[in-house]
Amino acid sequence: MRRLLFPVLVLIGVLAFGCGKPATPRPSAKFLIILQADTDRHEGLARALHALLYAKELKEGGYPVTLVFDGAGTGWAQALRDPKHKLHAKYADLKKLGVVEEICDFCAGAFKVKAGLKQMSDAALVGEFEGHPSLRKWADQGYQVIVL
Numbered sequence: 001m002r003r004l005l006f007p008v009l010v011l012i013g014v015l016a017f018g019c020g021k022p023a024t025p026r027p028s029a030k031f032l033i034i035l036q037a038d039t040d041r042h043e044g045l046a047r048a049l050h051a052l053l054y055a056k057e058l059k060e061g062g063y064p065v066t067l068v069f070d071g072a073g074t075g076w077a078q079a080l081r082d083p084k085h086k087l088h089a090k091y092a093d094l095k096k097l098g099v100v101e102e103i104c105d106f107c108a109g110a111f112k113v114k115a116g117l118k119q120m121s122d123a124a125l126v127g128e129f130e131g132h133p134s135l136r137k138w139a140d141q142g143y144q145v146i147v148l
Contacts, residue, residue: 030064031055032135032143038072039079045087047148048076052090054146059097066100066143068133074108077101077123078116095122106131 033055037047051067059065069077080091094101105127108114117123128134135145 030138030141030143031058032066032068032138032145034068034070034145034147035073035076036071037076037148039075044072044076048073048080048087049090051148052080052087052094055094055099056090056097059094059099064100064143066102066138067094068102068104069107070104070133071107072111074103074111074113074117077103077108078113078120081120081123102126102133104132 031054033051035048035051037044039045039048055065055067079085080087082088085091101124103117103123103125105114105125108117108125114125117125126133128137138145
């Protein structure tokens with residue numbers, strides 16, 4: 001009976017104090033993904049795809065993620081909202097995951113997509129620093145920047 005009692009007590013201790021289960025590390029990093037690629041080239045499509053993939057993987061891993069459409073990349077902010085676009089489903093997945101999104105107000109005007117974006121209720125046009133999204137705002141919060 002004694003031989004059986006000791007292993008049972010050890011098992012109860014492990015279960016009670018969580019010694020047998022490794023702690024899941026909590027992500028401390030935060031990521032800002034800036035998409036600047038244009039919509040008119042295959043290379044731009046690849047960059048947009050990877051911006052979406054990186055954002056999804058990081059967000060699903062528990063990291064805070066913000067996606068910024070900047071420069072020529074503001075065209076993607078409009079294109080990805082079109083249900084007929086081949087990357088729309090991946091973009092919609094990010095929206096469901098709660099990835100934060102910003103679109104450069106100045107660049108949306110410069111690349112002639114501002115009027116179309118203003119008609120969309122979910123398009124967040126931001127111009128905190130000379131008409132552009134603030135990079136310092138994100139850096140001050142400890143975000144790591146990835147530019148595509």
